[in-house]
Amino acid sequence: MGLLSILRKLKSTPDQEMRILLLGLDNAGxxxxxxxxxxxxxxxxxxxxxxxxxxxxxxxxKLNVWDIGGQRKIRPYWRNYFENTDVLFYVIDSADRKRFEETGQELAELLEEEKLDGVPVLLFANKQDLLTAAPASEIAEGLNLHTMRDRIWHIQACSALTGEGVHDGMTWVCKNMTRKKK
Incomplete structure (x- = not known):
């Protein structure tokens, strides 16, 4: 089942438009x-x-997805794209354990941003097709996601390369957009 099929089934209001901000470290996928x-x-x-x-x-x-580069020199410019964000997609390279602390710090800073206050977060634990990938539950625990109380969130194991888990994440977004409060 493709993204368009899921959206057709979960459509709740006509002409619904979502602005999705897609962030994460460089090489996260x-x-x-x-x-x-x-x-x-x-x-x-x-x-x-x-x-x-x-x-x-x-x-x-209509899903408008903004994919912003994740290189260290570009990250300070992320804040230029925060306004009117309906959902934050944050992508984590599940196989790059050396960068878990760095990605956690970047995520924590994003969650403190006033313009992203209350914005739902979908974390994609990407690269699950690799043998060295940490499971989504381990990443959630390491990032202390259970302490996030000011917004709805979900962590979705996926492989952007194979597509596995990606549409499950989109199903979560579509089901939870009605709960989002600005």
């Missing part, structure tokens, strides 16, 4: 995830130097 959501070829991905925007439309839904 953000652009691969975006291309998977748009049903595009993922065989040739290059690092994002600025940002990518994709809109997916289907029977009253």
């Amino acid at each position: 953000k652009t691969t995830l975006l291309k998977t959501l748009a049903s595009e070829d993922v065989t040739h991905i290059t690092p994002t130097q600025g940002f990518n925007i994709k809109s997916v439309q289907s029977q009253g839904f």
